[in-house]
Amino acid sequence: MFKRQGVRVVMLTGDNTPTAAVSTIDVRAELSSADKARIVTELKTLGRLRPSPPESSVSLPWSPPQALN
Structure with missing residues (x-):
């Protein structure tokens, strides 16, 4: 959707490269x-999902993307 609208999504972080690689996300729609x-x-x-504090959204630890069957 963003790409069709000409919006470029950029993540700016102070994290190191492997941590920042979380931007390679697994998207599932509909x-x-x-x-x-x-x-x-x-x-x-x-083990790819951990509980998050009640006041925040779901928190995922970084791990390489894997296919789910």
């Missing part, structure tokens, strides 16, 4: 609530 719940469960099982 998911049902059940699909999202299933993916969150899979990410937790794989």
Whole structure:
């Protein structure tokens, strides 16, 4: 959507390169609530999702992108 609108997304960070590589994200769109719940469960099982403080959004530790089956 951003690209079609001519918007360039840039992340500026003081983190080192491997940490900043989190910008290589896994995007999934048009998911049902059940699909999202299933993916969150899979990410937790794989150890790629950790609880976040109640006042913030979901926090993901950095790890290389992996395909989910």
